[in-house]
Amino acid sequence: MKPDISVKLCSIKLQNPIILASGTCGFGEEIAKFLNLNKVGALITKTITLKPKEGNPPPRIAEVEGGIINSIGLENPGIKSFVKDKLPFLRKLKIPFFVSISGETEDEFAELAKILDKEKNISAIELNLSCPNLKQGKNLFGQDPKITYETIKKVKEVTSIPIIAKLTPQVKDITEIALACHKANCDIISLINTIPAMVIDLRTGKPFLGGISGGLSGPAIKTVALKMVYDVAKVVDTPIIGCGGIMNGKDAVEFILAGASAVSVGTANLISPDSAQKTTEEIENYLIQRKINSVKKLIGKSLD
């Protein structure tokens, strides 16, 4: 018999645990030519901001050992164009989709959430907390438990759509941030975002990326992400989306064992747009081989 691979994230039912990570599946349309979106667990949009953002100068991507570094710079069409031009396609999907947002202030996050609250069919809003808080200089929202708490609170005041907090790994203690999310009644925690990194171009003696530095993703960050998921799962019962370097079914199962209820894949989509499908099949095969009838039985198993 086929094992049950469906999972739940708070009230949201996913047919399988594989989610397409923010920034690595656009707004669904292009990747749909290579992947049957109705077969994935869920999709998270590219992060949307209030105003359109043109992003960083190229080159925006570098390949390094075990990973890639991107400095896209949150290029996106802005919330207005998103609602008008991108939402209609997403609404036609039979799977849940989550909209990722980012603001420069807490109020901006709330303003974006308020706009999305009026729109139908959005299953969740993901707060990209890996961006600088203008009021705090270069500090990221997700680096400060108080700001994380305040931001989630403010967003929750203006919408009843479930909220996902996406955490940055650039913290001294991820559990402090997770506890702040929990205290703010955050529905889901998603981690991790990319890790800051750079490349020096030996030919020019200068930074290679147009944005000088960028975010490392891919296999190189998997073990870092796993530990953070594990640590967070130990301290909160909020459902977790594990993310970082997941390239196949085995990687995904490791995150689920570490405490994730679902996983998101990023870099893998850029390499092969249909990788989510393969990863899902591999999870299923893992369960069949071990005679486990439901993936839910694996969630957090390594913590026992």
Added chain:
Amino acid sequence: MPLRQILILNNKEITSGYFLMKLSSPRIAQNTLPGQFLHIKCSTNNNLLLRRPLSIHRVINKDTIEILYKVVGKGTLCLSKKKKGEKIDCIGPLGNGFQLPKTDNQKHKTEIILVAGGIGIAPLIFLSQELAKSRIVAFLGAKTKDEILCAKELKNMNAEIHVSTEDGSLGYKGLVSNLLKNKLLTLNSKLSIIYACGPKGMLKEIALLSKEHQIPCQVSFEQFMGCGIGICNACVIRTKQGYKRVCKDGPVFDAEEIDWEKI
């Protein structure tokens, strides 16, 4: 468009560091346009995660295509070691190709000016195949005479050929853009189109010349690429309407569209 494992029919070094790979794929051969590219997984090694974009160089028949590539780094090095009989994972054909004159009559009347900088010749041979009805004048530039590729193929298509090398080992000594500049003064066809592919610096010079001489000009760009299908916005280039994606909006752009000042 599903991913495909594609059979390598041949992979040979045609001159030091340059390889010609023959691939068997009826699907690609029958569905591709000049200027489009394949996004190729050169290795399954985790140190070579991203695919590499390579142009369709030639459509040999309804089953077979060729790519022509220069070994410049680890991806192309890996590719050069592949043997006949192996399969490679290719996505494509991808991207927007060159705009061709629409009717046979237009093709007949138009003079095609090809400008290739080094390996930039790769997509221009497929383009020439499709423009067999037109008069073709090709400008081939490279560092040395060994890197002047495809002159024979072009000659077989009755193209007029002008060559430049930076070291003067063949033809005009200097940049291909300067060679074109000199020749444009003597060419006086009313209906011409320039198609150019090569390094950014060269494309910029060609774009300036095309503007000066009021000749429509299409340029094909190279950029470090992520997904190749328009989802990650990594391979952007500055246009007058902001950044555009080389993989999805290009790789061929109208020279007028590009913001050459900021490139």
